[in-house]
Amino acid sequence: MGLSELMLQLARFTLIRALLAIFTLIIVSFIVFTLMEMVPGDCAERYLAFKNTQGSGISVADIDAERVRLGLDQPYLQRWFSWIINAFQGEFGDSCILRVNISQLLGQKFWFSLGLCLAALLLAYAIAIPVGILAATSKNAILNNSLRLVSYLGLALPNFLLALMIMLFSTVYFGDSLTGLFSKEYRDAPWSVDRLLDFLGHAWLPIFILGWSATAFAIQTVRALMSDEIGKLYVTAAAARGVSGRHLLMRYPARHALSPIINSLGFDLNRIFNELPIVALILTLTEAGALLIDALARSNDQQLAGAIIFLLTASIVAINFVTDIFLALTDPRVRRSIVG
Amino acid sequence: MTDLAVNVDQKVKEAYFTASQGQLIWQRFKRNKSALAGAWVLIILVLSGIFAPFLTPYDPTIAGRDKSYQNGAPQIPSFCDDNGCSIRPFIYTYERTRSIKTNFRWVTEEDASLEGRRYVQFFNQGTEYNYFKFYLDFPGKAADINFKGFNFTTHLFGVDKGMIHIFGTDSAGKDIYSRTLTAINTSMAVGTIGVLIAFVLALVIGGIAGYYGGWIDSLLQMITDAVRTIPSIPLFMALAAFIPDVWSAEARFFFISMVLGLIGWPTLARRIRTHLLTERNQEYVLAAQLCGASPAHVIRRHLLPSFTSYIIVDLVISFPYMVLSETALSFIGLGLKEPVNSLGVMLQNVTSADVLLNYQWYFIPVIFFIVLVLAFVFVGDGLRDAADPYADTNK
Numbered sequence: 001m002g003l004s005e006l007m008l009q010l011a012r013f014t015l016i017r018a019l020l021a022i023f024t025l026i027i028v029s030f031i032v033f034t035l036m037e038m039v040p041g042d043c044a045e046r047y048l049a050f051k052n053t054q055g056s057g058i059s060v061a062d063i064d065a066e067r068v069r070l071g072l073d074q075p076y077l078q079r080w081f082s083w084i085i086n087a088f089q090g091e092f093g094d095s096c097i098l099r100v101n102i103s104q105l106l107g108q109k110f111w112f113s114l115g116l117c118l119a120a121l122l123l124a125y126a127i128a129i130p131v132g133i134l135a136a137t138s139k140n141a142i143l144n145n146s147l148r149l150v151s152y153l154g155l156a157l158p159n160f161l162l163a164l165m166i167m168l169f170s171t172v173y174f175g176d177s178l179t180g181l182f183s184k185e186y187r188d189a190p191w192s193v194d195r196l197l198d199f200l201g202h203a204w205l206p207i208f209i210l211g212w213s214a215t216a217f218a219i220q221t222v223r224a225l226m227s228d229e230i231g232k233l234y235v236t237a238a239a240a241r242g243v244s245g246r247h248l249l250m251r252y253p254a255r256h257a258l259s260p261i262i263n264s265l266g267f268d269l270n271r272i273f274n275e276l277p278i279v280a281l282i283l284t285l286t287e288a289g290a291l292l293i294d295a296l297a298r299s300n301d302q303q304l305a306g307a308i309i310f311l312l313t314a315s316i317v318a319i320n321f322v323t324d325i326f327l328a329l330t331d332p333r334v335r336r337s338i339v340g
Numbered sequence: 341m342t343d344l345a346v347n348v349d350q351k352v353k354e355a356y357f358t359a360s361q362g363q364l365i366w367q368r369f370k371r372n373k374s375a376l377a378g379a380w381v382l383i384i385l386v387l388s389g390i391f392a393p394f395l396t397p398y399d400p401t402i403a404g405r406d407k408s409y410q411n412g413a414p415q416i417p418s419f420c421d422d423n424g425c426s427i428r429p430f431i432y433t434y435e436r437t438r439s440i441k442t443n444f445r446w447v448t449e450e451d452a453s454l455e456g457r458r459y460v461q462f463f464n465q466g467t468e469y470n471y472f473k474f475y476l477d478f479p480g481k482a483a484d485i486n487f488k489g490f491n492f493t494t495h496l497f498g499v500d501k502g503m504i505h506i507f508g509t510d511s512a513g514k515d516i517y518s519r520t521l522t523a524i525n526t527s528m529a530v531g532t533i534g535v536l537i538a539f540v541l542a543l544v545i546g547g548i549a550g551y552y553g554g555w556i557d558s559l560l561q562m563i564t565d566a567v568r569t570i571p572s573i574p575l576f577m578a579l580a581a582f583i584p585d586v587w588s589a590e591a592r593f594f595f596i597s598m599v600l601g602l603i604g605w606p607t608l609a610r611r612i613r614t615h616l617l618t619e620r621n622q623e624y625v626l627a628a629q630l631c632g633a634s635p636a637h638v639i640r641r642h643l644l645p646s647f648t649s650y651i652i653v654d655l656v657i658s659f660p661y662m663v664l665s666e667t668a669l670s671f672i673g674l675g676l677k678e679p680v681n682s683l684g685v686m687l688q689n690v691t692s693a694d695v696l697l698n699y700q701w702y703f704i705p706v707i708f709f710i711v712l713v714l715a716f717v718f719v720g721d722g723l724r725d726a727a728d729p730y731a732d733t734n735k
Binding site for chain 1: 562563565566567568569570571572573574575577578579660664667668671672687690691693696697700703706710713714717718
């Protein structure tokens, strides 16, 4: 196959995948927007109720005027349409209660949270791939059973309980609850080498805890895929040709087992996002996911909540898109299939 | 002699080939030791949840609190001490005092004298509890259905004077042991309602996609995938945050279970659709159709039995996820609230340094829940292996 033909195939694949991703985001935005609409009370009522607690009397006419001002009197579909157009440009309007621009409010915090989650994902696979391959190839019963136990615990001891347990033990035995992302003296300091080192000294634990379930699941997946592949004829054939040891493992079964793993990255990120707000609350990572809880729990801010959920989902869709393209680059079979 | 052996062999074979699907699954399940152990643990836990009012000495709500023993450590009954032994196990009387000696902090002092002993009694009388109470309010007084149920006052154990707290008490003086067993009930109920709603949705959506195929299937698959992409806990938090404060604990409970179900269907729907798509083109379905069977007959007699076992397995496997989501939400204060008891409710406020340093018995319920979830996982895995008809031939 010529190079230009390959490029064409790849371009077509990328285009279709991009369209699918956008379509998914549109459905997601519709679901999120509808849910935010369904909750009792709208932005105008919420804001004016908030003002009411500050001492200014509010009448029905005031609420109606505020609705007109916010454009809430327009039909549902029209508002969704303008919301989604703005959302694709990274613009989510003003927060319901705080009255500040949401993208400014979220900005750095969102990227920070995303960074933490991606680091957790990376750590999960950095642990899972070697350990999973080892588990699949080794016949050691103790190793296999203890790994099985770990993967069961990954489900039974969810991240937030793990975080609680670690806090409990570190408080009892070391007198330090290991919370927060920075030491006191670096909290508001500008970024410097010292601050970065301090941050890394604190961040490994939240990153490990965030990636905990994902790690346990990934070990299980890698092990299952590897033991499936190792039994196949092409491996036996390669072994018969005299390829052996690590070279055999890396050259043949590991390469085949890799693509389903890359495919599952998006869902693992989803799993980590699920844990983020609660782990952030326990470990008091005010810099990251706690904002989410604030937005959702304390203030009933539907604009902010919708924006956060949309952004989280968008990053999962983005990861899925990137992994798809990566797979298409490495695997001609994927490239040829258009949708599946 | 050989005749007999052949005969037995024949019988075994016959039993194998004439066994129903359920019998085969049970046979395979029995051979899996860890799954069987999980099943026993699960049964014991569920039963202790159901019989919690009898098994626990006190009311798990604020009504059953021990005013004189707040944040109290677990009281382990013993048989012997310096004053001699007794056949009946006993605990000591504890008193909370504060004075200049203790720097005006509340401390618990035990009265280790003979008079201070509280003897443990079995099957003693305590607070009243009720089973099978049933009340339906229809318009008109005569049409109301009011079944008073049965009241009991016997509890498995208690002490002759004062109260006993084998897992300690929380900051309000509520018995943690009583709360833990009641919480199992709540988790089971939330899980059951959530799984049922998810199951019905999955059956309808997956069923339509799998039955019609074609573009309807593609469209429904896209929607299912989109829903699957949304991180469920943040979405759930967003929804739960808008529950009005005026809602009662029961209304909250039903709302939460409902939302869990509404978010949890996609994975199940996908599997049902895949089963249907593969099964409906099988030869045995074609054979039945050629014999003149109606679609209803094909679905009822051939398609449904072909994957009921898989669906049951999926339901069991998705159960712990529901329980854990509920726990996570209640833990951050967005799920259930007092007076409903659940693990998450019990774990609220445990992250404070005070609790971590001084009151570690707050964490005892965690053990129960890890065991509960593990039992579910073992049973689910065991069922999945047992329901696979090719498990025997593969080995």
